Amino acid sequence: MTKLQLRAFLYQLGTFACLFILFRYLIHSYSGLSGFWEPFTAFVVATLIGPKFQAVKTKDGEKLFMKWIFLKGIREIG
Secondary structure, three states: OOHHHHHHHHHHHHHHHHHHHHHHHHHHHHOOOOOOHHHHHHHHHHHHHOOEEEEEEEOOEEEEEEEOOOOOOEEEEO
16 A cells, blocks of 8 residues: 555545544434434445545556545545
């Protein structure tokens, strides 16, 4: 695993964790769900809404890219 692949994994994990905690709190506070459904729904929503990071080897070397449903196209990160 290269340095950029590790960075992409950590970004993916960090954004998922933040979104999961946020949605779990919102679901707990504002919906009637309980038990297993509360974290399951937060997991699904965080997975669908979270940005996707990927390290790709290009002719200029390895680069880090991000795709998100709220941004048009694919963005290069650093």
